[in-house]
Amino acid sequence: MPPRTPARRLTAAALGFAGVLSLAASPAHAATDGLADRYVALGDSFTAGPLVPPRTGDPVLCLRSGANYPSLVAEALGATDFTDVSCSGAVTGDMTAPQRFPGPDNPAQFDALTPDTTLVTLQIGGNDFGFIEILLKCAALSATDPKGDPCAEYYTRDGDELASRVDDTAARVAGVLDGVRERSPDATVAVVGYLQILPESGGCWPEVPIAGGDVAYLDGAQTDLNAAIAEEAADAGAVFVDAFERGHDVCADRADKWVEGIFPSQPAAPVHPNADGMAEVGARVVTALGGGDSAPLA
Helix, strand or coil: CCCCCCHHHHHHHHHHHHHHHHHHCCCHHHHHCCCCCEEEEEECHHHHCCCCCCECCCCHHHCCECCCHHHHHHHHHCCCEEEECCCCCCCHHHHCCCECCCCCCECCHHHHCCCCCCEEEEECCHHHHCHHHHHHHHHHHHCCCCCCCHHHHHHCECECHHHHHHHHHHHHHHHHHHHHHHHCCCCEEEEECCCCCCCCCCCCCCCCCCCCCCHHHHHHHHHHHHHHHHHHHHHCCCEEECCCCCCCCCCCCHHHCCECCCCCCCCCCCCCECHHHHHHHHHHHHHHCCCCCCCCCC
């Protein structure tokens, strides 16, 4: 199987750095004055923070945390009016249609947007791409060849399926950004990238049951997804918040981990950000918006 091209990954890093640099060049107070008068957070479970205490908001099955990064950003920026409609399991289609649950639904997330919204954070696309489905499939396949690459073989048997998913997801994210701009034309929009789930290579099978040869393939696919989302953010005139940093994945030591593994060592859903991950992302959002240094929020 040919190696993945690093072009998208380099583009993402460049866009993220350029976005932070250009915004940080202005005084923080000038950059954030009035920014959070009306702040709306849109997103999926990497935004909502399932099982990170304390749980807050309705519907209950959105598993929204009061310590997720939007809550931390709202506090750091002194938000006057803060609405978090992020929801676990959300896909791009749930921006414009209710997310169905066996109980109260989560209304279409775009319902929270108004013409006077001043700030929107958006993190979406992971479920369209199929993070959980892919990890479950690869975990099952790892038992057949723990040191090989059975998952890469599966997803590249008729071309690279995950590369196609990246392109499809990017197009959907572009549509979401168009919808945000249509509903809240004067808002500052910050698109948040995903914390890296796997290390660059090797992995930690069987603690996280991904075959050793598949780790680089899956990490590359996620890196490409973040790069594609960064490109769509740039095309839409949005700020891209780069959450990429090595050494904090599911295989990291407990003290360094920002994303929990299959068996969480801290309160969080499996393969989702813990409180430290949320604090780090929150800090990066505030920094990208020109509101201070990158110290994790608490």
